[in-house]
Amino acid sequence: MKIAVIPGDGIGPEVVKQAIVVLEAVAQKFGHRFEFQEVLMGGAALDAVGVPLPDETLKVCLKSDAVLLGAVGGPKWDDLSGHLRPEAGLLGIRKGLNLFANLRPAKVFPQLKSASTLKEEVLGEGLDILVVRELTGDVYFGDKGRAEIPGGQKAWDTAVYSTHEVERVAHVAFKIARGRRRKVTSVDKANVLESSRLWREVVSRVGQQYPDVELNHMYVDNAAMQLIRNPSQFDVILTTNMFGDILSDEAAMLTGSLGMLPSASLGEGKLGLYEPVHGSAPDIAGQDKANPIATIMSAAMMLRYSFGLEQEAQAVEDAVSRVLEQGYRTADIATPGTIVVGTREMGHLIAQNL
Numbered sequence: 371m372k373i374a375v376i377p378g379d380g381i382g383p384e385v386v387k388q389a390i391v392v393l394e395a396v397a398q399k400f401g402h403r404f405e406f407q408e409v410l411m412g413g414a415a416l417d418a419v420g421v422p423l424p425d426e427t428l429k430v431c432l433k434s435d436a437v438l439l440g441a442v443g444g445p446k447w448d449d450l451s452g453h454l455r456p457e458a459g460l461l462g463i464r465k466g467l468n469l470f471a472n473l474r475p476a477k478v479f480p481q482l483k484s485a486s487t488l489k490e491e492v493l494g495e496g497l498d499i500l501v502v503r504e505l506t507g508d509v510y511f512g513d514k515g516r517a518e519i520p521g522g523q524k525a526w527d528t529a530v531y532s533t534h535e536v537e538r539v540a541h542v543a544f545k546i547a548r549g550r551r552r553k554v555t556s557v558d559k560a561n562v563l564e565s566s567r568l569w570r571e572v573v574s575r576v577g578q579q580y581p582d583v584e585l586n587h588m589y590v591d592n593a594a595m596q597l598i599r600n601p602s603q604f605d606v607i608l609t610t611n612m613f614g615d616i617l618s619d620e621a622a623m624l625t626g627s628l629g630m631l632p633s634a635s636l637g638e639g640k641l642g643l644y645e646p647v648h649g650s651a652p653d654i655a656g657q658d659k660a661n662p663i664a665t666i667m668s669a670a671m672m673l674r675y676s677f678g679l680e681q682e683a684q685a686v687e688d689a690v691s692r693v694l695e696q697g698y699r700t701a702d703i704a705t706p707g708t709i710v711v712g713t714r715e716m717g718h719l720i721a722q723n724l
């Protein structure tokens with residue numbers, strides 16, 4: 371199985387390294403062979419070859435069975451214009467691989483209940499939400515620009531969705547909901563945005579094909595509030611690119627840390643891109659402080675979705691659980707009485723616990 375590896379910038383290379391340590395341990399334990407090929411993207415690619423997404427990177431990814439990505443971006447490249455920023459590489463690869471459905475599961479490990487921002491009575495039995503974020507449309511990909519106007523400039527970004535784009539991601543959400551608690555909450559801003567009105571119409575129509583799945587609609591401002599007030603009302607949250615970006619960071623804090631949230635970006639085929647929800651965290655880069663669990667759990671999603679290795683995926687998730695049970699924590703999820711370890715040690719502990 372061929373895995374293209376994009377370490378990226380900031381803490382990206384640190385957390386990706388630990389995901390590889392765990393994948394190598396999986397290969398050894400279960401008798402698989404993973405072939406890793408490292409490629410450039412983001413700031414690292416800008417520095418090396420002057421573009422955030424080299425053609426060669428896209429080519430290697432397209433020829434691979436899965437892509438493992440750390441994160442891109444950082445202050446070094448913040449003054450560059452839009453299409454030359456590291457983040458343009460990320461948008462480019464998602465579009466280039468046609469990965470339109472981004473799955474972001476937010477689950478509270480029982481061992482981390484005290485690290486969650488939620489009070490015990492709100493957390494109740496735990497939390498298990500799946501955000502299905504549309505990933506290749508919306509305001510991140512619509513027409514954008516700047517123009518001179520009297521007194522300064524104007525700038526615009528356009529939110530665009532087509533029926534087809536909404537349909538295909540809605541099907542993903544409804545199908546996944548069938549294997550869960552059979553509830554989809556579609557989040558939009560249909561009281562204001564035309565693209566959201568189309569979104570709501572199409573999701574409702576697709577929903578009729580899944581009569582066994584409950585569908586409700588919620589405006590994004592209310593959803594942001596409800597996630598904190600009563601998160602257990604949600605099972606699958608189906609939403610647009612930008613709203614999903616924002617709500618999934620919010621959901622991450624319910625689980626204890628942004629460093630805990632994995633993601634899988636999927637398209638029509640088996641090829642998927644697996645990356646943590648967080649960014650390159652320049653404030654802690656190079657200090658062996660980053661939590662690698664989000665990336666390691668993303669690798670588990672790779673085993674499940676791209677390779678169909680459910681037992682192996684479960685083994686990784688169980689190993690994470692065991693290490694947390696033993697009291698080990700990176701700084702972001704540490705609570706009194708736990709043992710604080712660095713990025714490398716956390717990765718090795720998880721590999722040992724497989």
Ligand SMILES: NC(=O)C1=CN([C@@H]2O[C@H](COP(=O)(O)OP(=O)(O)OC[C@H]3O[C@@H](n4cnc5c(N)ncnc54)[C@H](O)[C@@H]3O)[C@@H](O)[C@H]2O)C=CC1
Nearest residue numbers: 441442443444628629648649650651652653654660661702
């Ligand atoms: N997928 C990607 O490649 C993404 C890239 N970015 C880029 O990353 C750069 C930094 O963005 P920020 O807004 O600061 O978001 P960020 O997600 O990198 O960091 C936000 C906060 O969370 C902490 N954090 C993030 N991941 C962590 C981990 N694994 N362990 C412990 N703490 C962690 C950071 O230290 C920081 O305090 C920017 O250039 C941004 O554009 C941001 C989000 C996603």
Ligand SMILES: CC(C)CC(=O)C(=O)O
Nearest residue numbers: 457460461510615647649
């Ligand atoms: C460049 C951004 C769209 C990355 C991001 O924040 C994300 O995908 O979560």
Ligand SMILES: [Mg+2]
Nearest residue numbers: 615616619647
């Ligand atoms: Mg984000």
